[in-house]
Amino acid sequence: MTAVLCRHFGLKHIEIAEDIASDTFLKASEQWAIDGIPSNPVAWLYTVAKNKAKDYFKHESIFESKVKNGLTPGTYSYETGFEFNHQIIADSQLAMIFAVCNPANTPESQICLALQILCGFSVEEIANAFLSNNETIKKRLYRARANLRNNNFQIHNLGGADIEERLEVVLKTLYLLFNEGYYSKSGNQVIRGELCSEAIRLAVFLSGNPLTLNTKVQALIALMYYQSSRLSARTGEHGEVILFDNQDRRQWDSSLIAQGHYYLVNACTGEQISKYHLEAGIAYWHTTPADQNKWPHILQLYNQLILVEYSPITALNRLFAYAKVYGAARTIPEAEQLQLTDIHYYHELLGYLYTEIDTFKAIEHYENAIQLTKSPVEREMILKELGRLREEKI
Structure with a gap:
């Protein structure tokens, strides 16, 4: 609106x-x-x-x-x-995203502003997306709005050069919008399907415009479809999180997987390899039948991804794949070297890795994860694992 x-x-x-x-x-x-x-x-x-x-x-x-x-x-x-109508609304949203993604602001500020204005994100949700704190995001948003006003902000038709310059930030905005829907870090819902659907809708709309159709866009759409195919299997009857290994694969949506195949094939027609290509490849392997042969492929893609764009979460996800290939004992020293002690995923991973090696250390890390997580649903999932470990020690 x-x-x-x-x-x-x-x-x-x-x-x-x-x-x-x-x-x-x-x-x-x-x-x-x-x-x-x-x-x-x-x-x-x-x-x-x-x-x-x-x-x-x-x-x-x-x-x-x-x-x-x-x-x-x-x-x-x-x-x-x-x-x-739906077309005018979608067109207006994309026009607004491109307008807000104005080089007058830094890329991070552009994304923050687009997530707040166009996607309805709260300050806390934006802070979670950037692994930052609320005050930093508030200041970033305030400065970004002031810069737009000083730059005589208005929505107008952008030329090809403007669109090309801003497309990368627009894609990152849609990527974060989808991620918040796929695994919400705030509120009582771990999955917010409406955000995933909105991100896909806008990304597909981009693919229908010659000025914004490229292999990055198609790789991002492939990633979104692959991830969306498993949404219904990721939570139980009472909203509890179901981890990947325990999901009922019969609930995976084969039509969405097929859509992912379509866009991934189209994304691989050129020589460009972006983070979206690599993440779509990882998501593709996750939709294949459950066997150990896929993990070396997933690890190889993570090895490339971490070089293209490093982030703490990517590093932790890579180590999970590393453990699947080389085992927990070999992975623990690699994980502890990261020293990401202020991120709950770090402690969750170490809790998982220590489970079969040192139950007391596993419990310690899961307790640290509980203190750091902001998601009630995720806290409940960790508490359940803690309860299981403690019963084994009795």
Whole structure:
């Protein structure tokens, strides 16, 4: 809604569109509770948003004193028809993402702003995505918004060079949007399927435009489809996490795996190898029948991925694959050298590795992981493993 408002009315300040969108949903929560949900909720919401935008422009002194003089001819046209459909909404969202991913800000700030404005992420969710703290993200967002205002931010049609310059950041934004849906680090849901679907929808929309269609885009889509194929198998009846080795493979969606194959084949038509190619390859091997032959392939891909783009999580995931190939005893010294003691995944991995070697150390690391994780669902999963280990010691 924010994207559609900004694009249609040419708002100079993002905050105005955000306020109108918030007011619209507040009105919906009040009126729908009394009258019930309308037959076409989307049309209802956009109609209310349109009317609120018109009222704002007509009656608010802010428009007269701060916005009107800064508008260029053709940017303000609320008297014309307010059209909306799935295509217009998707097009507006992508236009807004490309507009927000403005080189006036650093790539990290661009991604933070896009995740907040277009994807609805909270400060905490953005901090989790960047393995950062809330205060750092707040300052980054504040500076990014100020830079856009100073840069006379507006949505307009970008040329091919602008799109090419910004595409990498847009892809990273969609990647993080999908990751939050695939494994949410905040709230009581470990999986947020609507975020995964939204990321795929926008990425597929990119693949349909000649200016944004390249092998990176197709590799990212392949990764998303492969990961989505296992969503229903990753949680149990009561929302508990089911680890990969314990998943019922009959619940994997073969049609989504087939879509992943299609996009991965198309992604491999050129000579470019990106992190999305490598992660899609890893995801591909995870969808193959369960046998040990796949782990050397997965480890090899992680070895390449960590050189292309290092991150603590990639390093830890690589060590999990390393353990599958070479065993826990050989992996533990490699893991301990990382000294990622402030990340709960580090302690989860060591807890897993020590399980068959030193139960007391495994328990110690799982207890550290519980102290560090912010996810209630993940904490419950670790507590379950802790309980099992403690029973074995009795």
